[in-house]
Amino acid sequence: MRSWFQRFMSGRYGFDQLGGFLCIVSFILVIIGAWVSPVLYWLGLVLLIYCYFRVLSRNRSKRYSENLKYLSVQNKVVDWASRYILRFKQRKQYRYFRCPQCGQQLRVPRGRGKISITCPKCHNQFIKKS
Ligand SMILES: [Zn+2]
Known part of the structure; x- marks a missing residue:
C-alpha cells in the first residue's frame, strides 16, 4: 500500500507553503460558505481542487515558482502587519x-x-x- 503511494507520488510536486495556505483558506471558505453563501462554498471547493491539482502536478518548476511568489507576498504581509503591531504597542x-x-x-x-x-x-x- 505504502509503496503504491510512493510510486504514485514520485515525480509529483507534493505539498508546500502555498498548498497549506490554499488548504486552510478553502476549508474556511467551505465552512463559512455553507452558512452564509453558496458562492463562497463553491469558491472554497474550487480552491481545494486547485490545491490537489498542485499536489499531484508533475510540472514541479512551475509549482515551485508559484510557491516562491506566494512566499514573497506572505513576507510582505507579515512585515506590514508586524510594523503596525509595533506601532500600536508604542502609540x-x-x-x-x-x-x-x-x-x-x-x-x-x-x-x-x-x-x-x-x-x-x-x-x-x-x-x-x-
Ligand atoms: Zn523626506
Missing part, C-alpha cells in the same frame, strides 16, 4: 509622521511640544507638535 511613547517632501515615515517621541523634525532620507525640515 503612547511615539508619534508617527510622514515627510511632506519624500513620504518617508518618521517616528518621534511624544510630549515634547512643538519640534522641528529633520527627515533622515531627504534632510527636509518641518515643524510638528509631538
Whole structure:
C-alpha cells in the first residue's frame, strides 16, 4: 500500500507553503460558505481542487515558482502587519509622521511640544507638535 503511494507520488510536486495556505483558506471558505453563501462554498471547493491539482502536478518548476511568489507576498504581509503591531504597542511613547517632501515615515517621541523634525532620507525640515 505504502509503496503504491510512493510510486504514485514520485515525480509529483507534493505539498508546500502555498498548498497549506490554499488548504486552510478553502476549508474556511467551505465552512463559512455553507452558512452564509453558496458562492463562497463553491469558491472554497474550487480552491481545494486547485490545491490537489498542485499536489499531484508533475510540472514541479512551475509549482515551485508559484510557491516562491506566494512566499514573497506572505513576507510582505507579515512585515506590514508586524510594523503596525509595533506601532500600536508604542502609540503612547511615539508619534508617527510622514515627510511632506519624500513620504518617508518618521517616528518621534511624544510630549515634547512643538519640534522641528529633520527627515533622515531627504534632510527636509518641518515643524510638528509631538
Ligand atoms: Zn523626506
